Amino acid sequence: MAKSFDVIVVGSGIAGLSFALKVAEAGHKVAIITKKNSAESNTNYAQGGIAAVTSATDFVEMHVADTLNAGDGLCDEVAVREILHDGPKSIDELIRLGVAFSQLDDGRVSLGKEGGHTKRRILHVQDVTGKAIEQALLHAIADSERIDTFEHHFAVELITAEKLRGAKKGGKSGNRVLGLYALNTNTERVETFAAASVLLATGGIGQVYQFTTNPMIATGDGIAMAHRAGVEVRNMEFIQFHPTAFFSPDGDRFLISEAVRGEGAILRNMAGDPFMQDYDKRKDLAPRDIVARAIDLEMKQSGARHVWLDTREIGLKHLHERFPNIYAHCARRGISLEKDMIPVVPAAHYLCGGVKTNLDGETSLAGLYACGEVACTGLHGANRLASNSLLEAVVMANRGAVAVNNYLAEKVPKQSKLPDWKDGDVRDSDERVVLSHNWEELKRTLWDYVGIVRTTKRLERARTRIQTLESEINDYYWNFKVDESLLELRNMILVAQLIIDCALQRKESRGLHFTLDYPKQKKKAKDSLAEPS
Numbered sequence: 001m002a003k004s005f006d007v008i009v010v011g012s013g014i015a016g017l018s019f020a021l022k023v024a025e026a027g028h029k030v031a032i033i034t035k036k037n038s039a040e041s042n043t044n045y046a047q048g049g050i051a052a053v054t055s056a057t058d059f060v061e062m063h064v065a066d067t068l069n070a071g072d073g074l075c076d077e078v079a080v081r082e083i084l085h086d087g088p089k090s091i092d093e094l095i096r097l098g099v100a101f102s103q104l105d106d107g108r109v110s111l112g113k114e115g116g117h118t119k120r121r122i123l124h125v126q127d128v129t130g131k132a133i134e135q136a137l138l139h140a141i142a143d144s145e146r147i148d149t150f151e152h153h154f155a156v157e158l159i160t161a162e163k164l165r166g167a168k169k170g171g172k173s174g175n176r177v178l179g180l181y182a183l184n185t186n187t188e189r190v191e192t193f194a195a196a197s198v199l200l201a202t203g204g205i206g207q208v209y210q211f212t213t214n215p216m217i218a219t220g221d222g223i224a225m226a227h228r229a230g231v232e233v234r235n236m237e238f239i240q241f242h243p244t245a246f247f248s249p250d251g252d253r254f255l256i257s258e259a260v261r262g263e264g265a266i267l268r269n270m271a272g273d274p275f276m277q278d279y280d281k282r283k284d285l286a287p288r289d290i291v292a293r294a295i296d297l298e299m300k301q302s303g304a305r306h307v308w309l310d311t312r313e314i315g316l317k318h319l320h321e322r323f324p325n326i327y328a329h330c331a332r333r334g335i336s337l338e339k340d341m342i343p344v345v346p347a348a349h350y351l352c353g354g355v356k357t358n359l360d361g362e363t364s365l366a367g368l369y370a371c372g373e374v375a376c377t378g379l380h381g382a383n384r385l386a387s388n389s390l391l392e393a394v395v396m397a398n399r400g401a402v403a404v405n406n407y408l409a410e411k412v413p414k415q416s417k418l419p420d421w422k423d424g425d426v427r428d429s430d431e432r433v434v435l436s437h438n439w440e441e442l443k444r445t446l447w448d449y450v451g452i453v454r455t456t457k458r459l460e461r462a463r464t465r466i467q468t469l470e471s472e473i474n475d476y477y478w479n480f481k482v483d484e485s486l487l488e489l490r491n492m493i494l495v496a497q498l499i500i501d502c503a504l505q506r507k508e509s510r511g512l513h514f515t516l517d518y519p520k521q522k523k524k525a526k527d528s529l530a531e532p533s
């Protein structure tokens with residue numbers, strides 16, 4: 001028997017929680033489905049802060065100009081203007097929910113600076129902004145009687161009217177979302193959830209790369225589910241590599257916030273010399289694509305495994321007060337920020353593309369909405385401006401909630417009965433080792449061949465390898481009982497294919513997509529569309 005709700009929200013980061021609160025306030029019955037415990041999300045690890053115009057000497061049009069400049073000609077200007085105009089209002093709402101942004105001694109809000117911003121405009125809670133936001137939202141959710149949270153439930157597949165009617169060739173008229181299947185990872189059973197509308201808020205894809213700042217949840221499940229349901233996905237080649245993750249030989253990549261450079265830290269090569277002045281007049285605070293490429297080149301030229309981030313001029317008191325989390329992490333690794341330099345390298349950090357939505361969060365499938373990192377609204381274009389993603393997530397969650405309320409008011413026909421998930425002829429997998437090898441191969445392939453600097457030959461090589469992985473995983477999917485790591489690997493393989501497919505379409509270098517075969521930019525910027533499923 002299906003569990004029935006008005007709205008299903010997949011994901012419990014800033015986007016999913018903000019949206020759930022709004023639709024519940026409007027009187028709807030909401031299910032939040034989340035694959036781990038509720039707090040586990042990219043949101044929970046956000047450090048630098050949330051960008052919005054809140055000071056009297058700053059203007060939304062300046063924020064717009066910085067965003068367009070970082071986006072390298074591919075932003076949707078209307079989306080940029082509308083989302084950034086909504087920024088200050090959304091910040092007020094976060095404050096009302098209890099987010100206590102850091103203040104200066106005189107009581108004014110403390111504003112951080114990050115790459116590509118011409119003004120100090122990043123609100124933050126020391127260097128644990130995401131955790132503070134996540135906690136405030138979770139408290140509000142706990143107080144809502146209309147929201148049921150299903151932790152340890154992994155959304156597997158969307159149910160659509162078209163899928164129920166059977167795979168028909170051509171014509172998608174009347175297609176809409178009806179609910180989804182989710183694997184309860186405690187009972188290992190797949191459950192059916194019915195709702196007239198579903199929000200995908202599943203976050204990013206960092207885990208498809210060998211080295212990433214993202215936690216384990218970031219496996220691109222929402223994008224894969226949407227694509228399998230025939231929903232439009234775009235601009236997947238624009239993967240943002242954060243320039244400064246802590247280099248550790250065990251492969252862990254803890255983020256060292258760009259805000260540290262905003263407070264005066266500088267990058268140095270292995271000889272101890274600063275180098276960013278050779279790449280951009282904004283030096284260490286140039287947009288991320290430029291800084292990450294510069295570090296990549298410095299490392300390739302010198303053969304070094306990392307470069308250095310020098311925080312020694314910032315001063316111990318300020319380092320402690322502003323970056324307690326980063327300070328503690330480095331101390332655990334034997335680095336004292338007031339006297340040592342931090343070994344840093346770029347790492348996969350953020351996906352600028354995703355499920356295509358309009359400014360109401362609507363996707364190309366009726367009833368299906370997407371917001372946060374899983375979505376592509378046009379705000380980021382070819383490269384996201386620092387700290388614009390938390391802002392986009394909360395603004396779009398609020399706009400999406402209004403749109404869903406209107407959609408539900410239109411009296412969407414009720415679906416009487418959804419079929420249960422069919423396990424078919426399943427048996428437990430006794431070849432788990434193949435799965436873990438395939439995970440590793442996928443991540444290494446993307447890192448080696450679909451990284452910061454690309455070529456057509458490398459992308460094609462990656463495509464061939466991923467095709468082999470795809471046929472192996474399909475064997476598993478249809479023959480074995482599904483579990484979380486099998487489902488994640490299947491999704492990551494599809495996401496990898498979409499990234500490579502979009503990258504091969506783009507015969508130019510723009511923003512985060514840099515290819516040695518087409519180093520110049522075309523005159524007209526165009527979105528890339530992932531091949532339909």
Ligand code: FAD
Binds near residue numbers: 391
């Ligand atoms: P997330 O917060 O990632 O939430 C996704 C949710 O979906 C999770 O609850 C996850 O468990 C769930 N989920 C995923 N798949 C499934 C599934 N199949 N079934 C059920 N549930 C599922 N941005 C900024 O603007 N400022 C910053 O300072 C900043 N710092 C960052 C620091 C780090 C280390 C990282 C990794 C990112 C940072 N970002 C920052 C980016 C920003 O944090 C994310 O883009 C943003 O939090 C995404 O929010 P979201 O709600 O879309 O997704």
Ligand code: SIN
Binds near residue numbers: 388
């Ligand atoms: C950071 O703190 O450097 C991350 C900010 C972001 O990803 O926007």
